[in-house]
Amino acid sequence: MAVSLWGWPERIARSPLVRALLASAILTLTMFILLPVVPAIAGQASTGKLLFYPCTDCHPVTVDEVTGKPSHPIPIDFKGHGIVLEGHDVLGKDEAACLTCHDDSEHNPGLLRAVDGTRIDVKTGDIARLCQKCHFEKYNQFKQGTHGKHLASCVAAGCHDPHTPQYIYVGPLAPFLGTGFQIKAVGQEREPFRPIMPPPLPPATVTPLWYQIVAGVGLFLVLVIVVGLVRPAVVERLKR
Amino acid sequence: MTMTEATTSQPGIKRFIGMDWNIGALKSADRRYWSFVALLGILITLGVMAWILVMTKGGTVMAQRDGFTWGIWFANYMFYVGLAAGGLVVYASVHLFGAEQFRPLARLAVLMAGCLTMIAVLGDLTDLVRVWRIYWFALTPNLSAIFVYTGSAAGIYMVICFVDLWILITGKGGEKLAYRMTLIALPLAIYLHTTTAFVLALNKSRELWSTAVMVPIFLTSAVASGVALLLIVAYIMQRFHVLEFKPSMFRSLSTLLATVMIFDLFLLVAEIAFVYWPSSAKIGHTLRFSEFLTGPYAGIFLPVLILGGTAFALLSRRKTRHIPAVQVTASALYVVAIFFKRYTLMSMGFAIGTLGQPQAPYFPSLVEGLLALGLLALAVLFVTLAAKVLPLRVPEHEHGEEVGAPHAVASGDPALESGAAL
Secondary structure (H helix, E strand, O other): OOEOOOOOEHHHHOOHHHHHHHHHHHHHHHHHHHOOOOOOOOOOOHHHOOOOOOHHHOOOOOEOOOOOOEOOOOOOOOOOOOOOOOOHHHHOOHHHHHHHHEOOOOOOOOEEEOOOOOEEEOOOOOOHHHHOOOOHHHHHHHHOOOOOOOOOOOOHHHHEOOOOOOEEEOOOOOOOOOOOOEEEOOOOOOOOOOOOOOOOOOOOOOOOHHHHHHHHHHHHHHHHHHHHHHHHHHHHHHHO | OOOOOOOOOOOOEEEEOOEEEEHHHHHOOOHHHHHHHHHHHHHHHHHHHHHHHHHHHHHHHOOOOOOOOOOHHHHHHHHHHHHHHHHHHHHHHHHOOOOHHHHHHHHHHHHHHHHHHHHHHHHHHHOOOOHHHHHHHHHOOOOOOHHHHHHHHHHHHHHHHHHHHHHHHHOOOHHHHHHHHHHHHHHHHHHHHHHHHHHHHOOOOOOOOOOOOHHHHHHHHHHHHHHHHHHHHHHHHHHOOOOOOOHHHHHHHHHHHHHHHHHHHHHHHHHHHHHHOOOOOOHHHHHHHHHHHOOOOHHHHHHHHHHHHHHHHHHHOOOOOOOHHHHHHHHHHHHHHHHHHHHHHHHHHHOEOOOOOEOOOOOOOHHHHHHHHHHHHHHHHHHHHHHHHOOOOOOHHHOOOOOOHHHHHHOOOHHHHHOOOO
């Protein structure tokens, strides 16, 4: 019996079944090795992985007092994030779309603007609260456990790519790792949803300056009288 | 038990509308008294100026706007109308149910009820901005608007309270008239509190307001806070020798207070349980209520539970319930708790708008705040002056032991029927 280079009997090595099995095994092994490191292949917004984090490296929170511009300039060769929105293109064009969810670029885009006006950290915060802004009813279903809230990694951005939400990761991941295998699992047709408006600012009230002064003087007099009335009783009690 | 007509035998006492007005007492009042009156005068002046600003500058000086269409005035309206209930409870207890231990408190109770309803109505008027529009409100009322009923009921109730006070002081009409006035005042008070609760409960689009439990919870809160305030004021009056009460009266009052408190707290907890019960919870309700348990309004709602629970805990111990400090502390805690409750109640309808958008939490502007303080000072001034000028002390011979006297009227007691015993 002839012996092959690897020491296998030649007859067995030539068997089509064995070759097919071997090829499958090599292919599977390659996929297992490569899958965790390649970016998600379907959604064009797979750059959602934390490539740019922390955002304040390029989007400083401090503004130069003299120039009024950010104290750290954006890197010269930077060509933009290259994120293409699909589905969420309804949010607007260019920077306007980004600012729907992200804090403005002169501050910290790593913070997302929740509907109640608070900020959510893109890495550590509860991203689902951002989705609540528009997907109010979905959010409530999500909070009630429809989407398996007991799984540690199950957050809204763990399944949905936040920039192309029709694409979902095959397995739930921590948000923005962006390294999972994505499939387009949600149709293009949009479900009707009820957006929640952001909270309006408290109304600006007008109080004339003269009234502020009169009120200040009046309240000061009230305070003086109260102290004058209460003091004897307190002193008497302390003496006792 | 008899009720006597007033006399003008002492110097410094002027007789007006059948009552003895002790103007001389004001002249002999000490410096502390006038300092306190001056304090109230300053607050009233600031309040009047604030009201003028509201009338001349319009709603722009107020923080209540499109989202929060009602402000501190409405919270206070509910609060004051509720506090007035305490007076009625005592008044009705004496003249309808023969609770003689409360008789020394009757005049003070009715005076307070009248003053509190007065500032509730005045606060209501400030919301009109251009107050002269009340003319059209009276002339062409929208009969499907519940405010027509609660507003008019408050106005009538205020008048009835002052008439009641006049009857109690002058003794005109005797026990018989006092009894009949109670028969009018009691259903009117229930009507007033019910329609005030209906102002909220009939709003179908404001989810947390639209609940059938609103009326009973409103009534229990009203009675509890009213009795609590009455107890505090009675202690103050006793402290300054205006009135004297037996310890047994305070004990009865605090027992009544503890009983109503637990009903009130029970209804509140039952409402919360209903909102969050897993099988019946509605998303809109829970989302809105969570604003008050963990959201931006928690700071004003949680004190309702904490202060209310503490007040009840203080009064629940039989061994310590009779201690004045315990009674006053528990009462003060509960009055504050009910103020927070009214503020919360007002906010509950507006925290999230009818289209689902959250609103910025409401906080009264300087003008609104001083306007509210001014109105409160006005009521306190009325009571302060009345404490000196009016005979709030019930004469000893009227402290009768005939507990069933009012019922004797109903059964046709000839002495009471004719008023001969007065």
